[in-house]
Amino acid sequence: EDQVTQSPEALRLQEGESSSLNCSYTVSGLRGLFWYRQDPGKGPEFLFTLYSAGEEKEKERLKATLTKKESFLHITAPKPEDSATYLCAVQATGSARQLTFGSGTQLTVLP
Amino acid sequence: DADVTQTPRNRITKTGKRIMLECSQTKGHDRMYWYRQDPGLGLRLIYYSFDVKDINKGEISDGYSVSRQAQAKFSLSLESAIPNQTALYFCATRETGANTEAFFGQGTRLTVV
Numbered sequence: 001e002d003q004v005t006q007s008p009e010a011l012r013l014q015e016g017e018s019s020s021l022n023c024s025y026t027v028s029g030l031r032g033l034f035w036y037r038q039d040p041g042k043g044p045e046f047l048f049t050l051y052s053a054g055e056e057k058e059k060e061r062l063k064a065t066l067t068k069k070e071s072f073l074h075i076t077a078p079k080p081e082d083s084a085t086y087l088c089a090v091q092a093t094g095s096a097r098q099l100t101f102g103s104g105t106q107l108t109v110l111p
Numbered sequence: 112d113a114d115v116t117q118t119p120r121n122r123i124t125k126t127g128k129r130i131m132l133e134c135s136q137t138k139g140h141d142r143m144y145w146y147r148q149d150p151g152l153g154l155r156l157i158y159y160s161f162d163v164k165d166i167n168k169g170e171i172s173d174g175y176s177v178s179r180q181a182q183a184k185f186s187l188s189l190e191s192a193i194p195n196q197t198a199l200y201f202c203a204t205r206e207t208g209a210n211t212e213a214f215f216g217q218g219t220r221l222t223v224v
Contacts, residue, residue, distance in 0.1 A: 004153075009151075032210035034212065041217075041218070042217055042218070043203075043215030043216050043217050043218050044201075044213075046212040046213070046214070049210055049212060051210065087153070091210060098156060098159065099156075099213060101146075101153045101154040101155075102153055103151055103152055103153035
């Protein structure tokens, strides 16, 4: 069974204080790992897809990296508008094209 | 207009009532999904459909049914609502392909009293 675990559950940062969110996964074979951002009262919005270990992708203050067992979402010099819940999901090979989601990390960036 | 539209956005219903949540999309995607989100549990898949004639159960389909009326429309029904079905429900679409991203609606907050 595919499993995705995100940590920490919640993270509070001061504006400008860089940190990382973790997504560890267990799948029979990874086809892709996805990061989403979810604002309160809204649906998740796509951020990145990573396909293989060693891959990195960046978008503004966010950088996602992937190893064979986990992914990190690095947030550099965050701003209050980066406050959201960040979700990680995996698609496994042979998974009938479904995504398995983690429970998310709720990030709060204080001014 | 949003690419994926869910109606209603909020609903309070009584135990035992039948309720339908509707989803429509303008993305032109064949794949559509229904998820529920509960605090601490993340998004869990209820049902998914790869085309109008293809409906599949997800990990938590008990107590739910779906209807794919057209490529653009996918409805979720609770035949007899119970309080533990109180949750945030999301519809999503994906383009056919190996690693396509999912596009989510704004969600329906359902409360069963």
